[in-house]
Amino acid sequence: MRIVQISDLHLQSDLLSGGIDPWAALAMALTRLAGLQADALLISGDIAEAGDSGSYTRLASILAGLPLPLALLPGNHDRRAALHAAFPGHWDNPEMLCRRFDLGPLTLLLLDSLVPGKPWGEIGSAQLHWLDANYPERRRSIVVLHHPPFAVGIPGMDEIGCRGGEGLANWLLRRPQVEAVWCGHVHRPVFTCFAGKMAATAPSTVHQIALQDGALSWTPEPPGLLVHDLLPGLPLRSHYLPLQAAPVIPY
DSSP: OEEEEEOOOOBOSSOBGGGBOHHHHHHHHHHHHHTTTOSEEEEESOOBSSOOHHHHHHHHHHHTTOSSOEEEEOOTTOOHHHHHHHSTTSOSOTTSOOEEEEETTEEEEEEOOBOTTOSSEEOOHHHHHHHHHHOOTTSEEEEEESSOSSOOSOHHHHHTSEETHHHHHHHHHTOTTEEEEEEOSSSSOEEEEETTEEEEEOOOSSOEEOOOSSSOOEEOOOOEEEEEEOOTTSOOEEEEEESSOOOOOOO
């Protein structure tokens, strides 16, 4: 089982800061995806820079021909109503875009952490009740949300991380079938442990956030994606790959 995770696309009709074309970056990501023999594509939030319907509709049209299951969830730049309208049938409840996504032997618990109008996220009683109702007792599972509920060591990002992380941690400690927590938001790969689970944030397909103290800053470091592999009887493993494929040279 292989899941490719891309994140923080920040799609819009114009170029982003630094002259970055988010649609060209997406095309590069999908080209990279095509060579990875993936079983599903996961997009972990901040899909559109301004949450506009046009970007979601254009993305839905591009992904309609993708020969893979698609799992996606909102980030703080997204707008629930517009995203729900562009991907009808993806979520049952337009007020909270959570979804249980069963894929072979694995379940992804896609958790909506969006707080409208705010850069930070939050896990409250509604999300925890949803997890209780959708957690599979006998399947390997992953919790996925946009905002990391753990510190990443970049002060500006930790200020706008996920509030209510203690509640999620307590929930996870009682759920042995959950193997990992996957997130976006940070615009760079970070790997740590949260509530005894493997925890990771994905790089962005556009700009990356600089690993430094002081003011939150971005850097034109290479964009990338994560490749998550689940094999029978073995621990989950994850790889970071840049979007731009490099030559493969035999030893």
